[in-house]
Each structure stands twice: as structure tokens, then as C-alpha cells.
Amino acid sequence: DAGVTQSPTHLIKTRGQHVTLRCSPISGHKSVSWYQQVLGQGPQFIFQYYEKEERGRGNFPDRFSARQFPNYSSELNVNALLLGDSALYLCASSLEGQGVGYTFGSGTRLTVV
Amino acid sequence: GESVGLHLPTLSVQEGDNSIINCAYSNSASDYFIWYKQESGKGPQFIIDIRSNMDKRQGQRVTVLLNKTVKHLSLQIAATQPGDSAVYFCAENTGGTSYGKLTFGQGTILTVHP
Numbered sequence: 001d002a003g004v005t006q007s008p009t010h011l012i013k014t015r016g017q018h019v020t021l022r023c024s025p026i027s028g029h030k031s032v033s034w035y036q037q038v039l040g041q042g043p044q045f046i047f048q049y050y051e052k053e054e055r056g057r058g059n060f061p062d063r064f065s066a067r068q069f070p071n072y073s074s075e076l077n078v079n080a081l082l083l084g085d086s087a088l089y090l091c092a093s094s095l096e097g098q099g100v101g102y103t104f105g106s107g108t109r110l111t112v113v
Numbered sequence: 114g115e116s117v118g119l120h121l122p123t124l125s126v127q128e129g130d131n132s133i134i135n136c137a138y139s140n141s142a143s144d145y146f147i148w149y150k151q152e153s154g155k156g157p158q159f160i161i162d163i164r165s166n167m168d169k170r171q172g173q174r175v176t177v178l179l180n181k182t183v184k185h186l187s188l189q190i191a192a193t194q195p196g197d198s199a200v201y202f203c204a205e206n207t208g209g210t211s212y213g214k215l216t217f218g219q220g221t222i223l224t225v226h227p
Contacts, residue, residue: 004156035215042204045216048213048214092156098208100213104157106155107156
């Protein structure tokens with residue numbers, strides 16, 4: 001069975017650009033969450049989507065946005081990239097929206113130069 | 114600052130020893146806790162979880178202990194193997210019943226020497 005898949009695996013962008021990261025959840029999972037992991041730290045919560053609606057949002061600026069599609073896949077968008085946005089972006093899916101049973105993907109490594 | 118985040122606690126053990134990794138959590142209202150293992154270049158991998166109505170839970174070679182009085186979690190790994198070398202994170206569900214939001218601890222680097 002396919003796990004959580006994320007694309008692309010690596011990405012290099014210039015300051016001020018826009019980026020879109022993609023996530024496909026495990027089949028049957030209705031919830032997708034996004035986390036940012038800066039080198040040397042634990043992941044930080046950005047968003048959770050459940051049944052195509054935003055359920056929760058972390059302490060991130062409005063430059064960060066996301067959406068979930070009818071097939072439960074999700075996109076994370078970041079506008080006006082800053083050097084500090086360089087991180088590993090992780091997607092996690094779960095069957096329900098309560099924070100249990102999360103499975104993480106391998107992430108997208110974003111480097112902003 | 115960023116330099117603090119780079120200095121993760123480390124634990125170095127010999128193959129076959131038992132390992133204990135500790136974690137302090139922040140929210141006394143958290144009802145669900147998880148330990149994750151993260152290898153280089155990969156996402157966090159679920160190890161074991163525990164709900165707040167339990168003190169102890171055992172899995173295969175792993176045990177999680179929860180002390181709600183002092184808001185402390187520990188992960189015990191029996192007969193540690195070189196393949197256990199990774200960064201270990203504890204996480205608590207701080208979203209309550211409304212949504213799932215995991216708040217992760219700092220992480221501990223476990224190195225197992227053959």
C-alpha cells in the first residue's frame with residue numbers, strides 16, 4: 001500500500017518567489033496536516049484540513065495557505081518566500097481529524113536562496 | 114535562537130543495552146502522546162502512543178511511561194540495535210477535541226555503537 005506521498009522531494013527557490021507543495025494521503029484518510037521542520041528542531045504545526053475544510057492553523061503568517069481537494073489530496077502554498085522559510089515540509093494524513101493515527105510522508109526539502 | 118535548536122540532547126549506548134529517552138511536555142490538558150523516530154532524510158515514523166488515562170504502554174521492545182503529575186514522558190527501548198540510531202521526538206496532541214495538532218518536543222539523538 002502507498003503511504004503518504006509528497007512532491008517534489010527537493011526544491012530550490014529564490015527569495016520573493018512563490019512555491020506550491022503537494023501531498024497525497026493514504027487511501028481512505030480524510031485528514032491532511034502540514035508541518036514545518038527547521039533543521040535541528042521538531043516539526044511545527046502549520047495547518048490541518050479535514051473533509052476539505054480547515055480545522056486548525058498554527059502560528060504562521062498569511063503568506064502560508066493550503067487547501068484540500070475532493071480526493072483528499074492537499075497543496076501548501078507559500079508566497080513571498082523568505083530565507084527563513086527554508087525547511088523540510090511534512091505532510092501527515094489520518095483517518096479522522098482528532099490527531100491520532102497520523103502517518104507522515106518523507107517531506108519536501110525547500111531551500112530559499 | 115536558532116543555535117539553541119541545533120544542540121539536541123544526545124544519548125550514546127552500546128548495542129544490546131537498554132535506552133531511556135525522556136521528554137517534558139507542556140500542556141496539562143493534552144490527552145494523547147506519541148513517540149516518533151526520524152531517520153536522516155525521512156519523515157517521522159510512529160513508534161508507540163499512549164492516552165492520558167494510562168501510565169504505561171508496551172510494544173515490541175519499546176515501553177512508554179507517562180507521569181502526568183510532572184508532565185513527563187519516557188521511551189524505553191530494550192536491547193537497543195544499531196538500526197535504532199535516529200532522532201526521537203515526543204509529541205502531544207494539543208488540539209483538544211476540536212482538531213489534531215501535534216506539538217513536538219525538541220528531540221533526542223540516539224546513537225547505538227556496535
